Amino acid sequence: MSRPGFLLSAWPWRSVGYLLSGAVAGVVALAGIVTLAVVGGALTVVLVGMPLLVMLALSGVVVARMERRRLRLVDADPVPDPHRAPTATGLWAWLTTRLREQSTWRELGYTLLFAGLLWPVDALAVTVAVLFPVSVAAAPLLMATVGDGREVKVLKQWTVTTWPTAFAVAVLGLLLLAAGLYALGVVAGARAGLTRSLLASRDGDLDARVVELSRSRVRLVDAFEAERRRIERDLHDGAQQRLVALTMAIGLARLDAPPGPLADQLAKAHDEAGKALAELRELIQGIHPKVLADYGLAAAVADAADRSFVPVDVDLSVPGRLDQAVEAAAYFVVCEALANVAKHSGASRAEVRGGHSHGRLLLEVRDDGRGGADPSAGSGLTGLADRVSVLDGTLSLSSPPGGPTLLRVEFPCEVIESAQARGTDGATAERDRCG
Numbered sequence: 001m002s003r004p005g006f007l008l009s010a011w012p013w014r015s016v017g018y019l020l021s022g023a024v025a026g027v028v029a030l031a032g033i034v035t036l037a038v039v040g041g042a043l044t045v046v047l048v049g050m051p052l053l054v055m056l057a058l059s060g061v062v063v064a065r066m067e068r069r070r071l072r073l074v075d076a077d078p079v080p081d082p083h084r085a086p087t088a089t090g091l092w093a094w095l096t097t098r099l100r101e102q103s104t105w106r107e108l109g110y111t112l113l114f115a116g117l118l119w120p121v122d123a124l125a126v127t128v129a130v131l132f133p134v135s136v137a138a139a140p141l142l143m144a145t146v147g148d149g150r151e152v153k154v155l156k157q158w159t160v161t162t163w164p165t166a167f168a169v170a171v172l173g174l175l176l177l178a179a180g181l182y183a184l185g186v187v188a189g190a191r192a193g194l195t196r197s198l199l200a201s202r203d204g205d206l207d208a209r210v211v212e213l214s215r216s217r218v219r220l221v222d223a224f225e226a227e228r229r230r231i232e233r234d235l236h237d238g239a240q241q242r243l244v245a246l247t248m249a250i251g252l253a254r255l256d257a258p259p260g261p262l263a264d265q266l267a268k269a270h271d272e273a274g275k276a277l278a279e280l281r282e283l284i285q286g287i288h289p290k291v292l293a294d295y296g297l298a299a300a301v302a303d304a305a306d307r308s309f310v311p312v313d314v315d316l317s318v319p320g321r322l323d324q325a326v327e328a329a330a331y332f333v334v335c336e337a338l339a340n341v342a343k344h345s346g347a348s349r350a351e352v353r354g355g356h357s358h359g360r361l362l363l364e365v366r367d368d369g370r371g372g373a374d375p376s377a378g379s380g381l382t383g384l385a386d387r388v389s390v391l392d393g394t395l396s397l398s399s400p401p402g403g404p405t406l407l408r409v410e411f412p413c414e415v416i417e418s419a420q421a422r423g424t425d426g427a428t429a430e431r432d433r434c435g
Contacts, residue, residue, distance in 0.1 A: 022191070026118060036056040040055075064107035137177060365407040369403050
């Protein structure tokens, strides 16, 4: 607005269009709100008015969407829609989602303010800044037409009887119009700023971005787990089966070969094939253990305890299957903790305890080692903590010098399949490995 070319640009007339359309839209919104409130309130006693009252509550959604589009007349920065997509299809899912959102009620408040106060301000600004100066500037035209060249009343207040006076009044009207257009730019900017702050506050935008970021992280974790399961399945059903067949073929050839250099080479090849098969099985176990996919967290943790170099007591009670991402994250936390116990703690014994209660899964890994564990020193727990946080879980480590070390992880989750529904009783794993 401070530039000299402001009056020659499209912005003054965009401001006029914004405020004028606001006045018209405000009248329509006021009529609609009053109609819905009166008719809906009168018919509530026979329950017919309830849909009308619901429409009244949701009228802010429609008005807010219109206001976001009108803002483009004077604001080049688009206003994002704060509403989230319904989790299901259909009218009922849409209604329940909208009625539970804070944005819906904020938009209803703005609609009531718009219909009751803002549109009269828009109309008054256009009238004072444009219509009055245009009426003054049109004095010579009105004198030549309506006044038959003799006299004309300016704004129905002052009578002009001479042509020089009429042209002087016209010049005054043009000056007032120029000043009014500047004033309208200020009013339209303030009006747009108020609308933006009420319909799309910065905090709301930030919250929406945080929610979307959290959802994208969860989607990435789900995709990562799906890819791990696919790789594990391909290795298990493909490469591992071929390697088993190869090992058996070499073993049969070894039995048929006479003693000598050939038999020795076959024996060496058979041993190497067996080692490769063992390494492949360890790799598959590390990618995504089949026992976790087939039998759940308790069985997988018990299997990990069996394979630990340090004796591990397991007392884990899970009444069924949990979300796959939660099971995988909890399992790999336990595996990483047991690997750290074997490598760094010098412990003679460890224990894994926990269970599912009140919508939360709790796991604790404790050892009697020397303590002093530092997650930042390359223990691998930092990456696991990030993975746990994606699922809204928490991971904490207590390891004072001299021990004991306690790793605690907690996830919010629900049981999606009970042990009774699976027809198994392996929800509780109690295992004592002593060698």
